Amino acid sequence: MRSKVSWMLIAASLAVVGACSQKKEQPAAAPLTLHELMKDQVDANADALWEVSNAAIGETAGLDTSKMTDATWAQIEQRATAVQRAALEIARLDPIIVAKPGVTIADEGVEGGDTAAGVQAAIDKDPQKLRDFAQALAVHVGDIAAAAKVHDAARAGPLIDQLDSVCEDCHLEFWYPGQKALLEQYGITR
Numbered sequence: 001m002r003s004k005v006s007w008m009l010i011a012a013s014l015a016v017v018g019a020c021s022q023k024k025e026q027p028a029a030a031p032l033t034l035h036e037l038m039k040d041q042v043d044a045n046a047d048a049l050w051e052v053s054n055a056a057i058g059e060t061a062g063l064d065t066s067k068m069t070d071a072t073w074a075q076i077e078q079r080a081t082a083v084q085r086a087a088l089e090i091a092r093l094d095p096i097i098v099a100k101p102g103v104t105i106a107d108e109g110v111e112g113g114d115t116a117a118g119v120q121a122a123i124d125k126d127p128q129k130l131r132d133f134a135q136a137l138a139v140h141v142g143d144i145a146a147a148a149k150v151h152d153a154a155r156a157g158p159l160i161d162q163l164d165s166v167c168e169d170c171h172l173e174f175w176y177p178g179q180k181a182l183l184e185q186y187g188i189t190r
């Protein structure tokens with residue numbers, strides 16, 4: 001007859017085996033790349049936010065409260081918060097990996113468009129600058145979420161209007177710096 005001790009050992013070793021096989025099925029999630037966070041979270045949620053706000057742009061380019069409902073305010077708050085979460089995640093990336101090997105980013109083939117490797121090189125020169133831009137985006141969309149929460153159209157309208165330029169500030173620096181040079185050449189300062 002088996003002793004109680006050996007049963008316990010068998011149970012313990014089964015638990016170890018179980019833990020191991022479970023670990024194999026669920027490998028620790030690799031940190032997301034900047035490209036993944038940008039495309040799937042920042043851009044997807046910002047686009048959804050703009051879709052809602054565009055439908056409520058009034059005559060004076062601000063948000064027309066008569067076109068806003070509790071549901072659309074809630075959507076703006078939720079999308080802005082999602083962008084904020086992603087922006088904070090980008091601000092915390094260390095190291096910052098632009099894309100997995102073999103992944104192409106948007107506009108690679110377009111004149112002035114950079115490759116993932118080119119973007120990576122630009123970021124590696126000054127990663128903190130990218131984090132600062134990400135932090136600025138997080139603050140901006142945080143303000144949008146706060147305004148949306150209290151249905152403050154006078155505050156939310158201009159902030160949503162300016163959102164695109166907060167995106168562009170970072171893009172001109174790290175995604176297509178060639179266009180920044182072009183803008184400067186024509187004396188267009190942002």
Ligand code: HEC
Nearest residue numbers: 035038039043046105106130133134137167170171174175
């Ligand atoms: C902190 C810097 C930063 C901010 C802020 C930022 N981006 Fe980006 N974004 C990048 C970089 C770098 C790339 C190039 C790498 C890439 O394409 O994934 C990029 C690429 C993109 C792309 C192309 C993705 C693809 O398929 O390759 C889209 C779309 C985009 N950004 C949308 C946005 C929008 C919308 C916002 C603002 C709500 C925003 N970004 C804010 C850094 C930023």
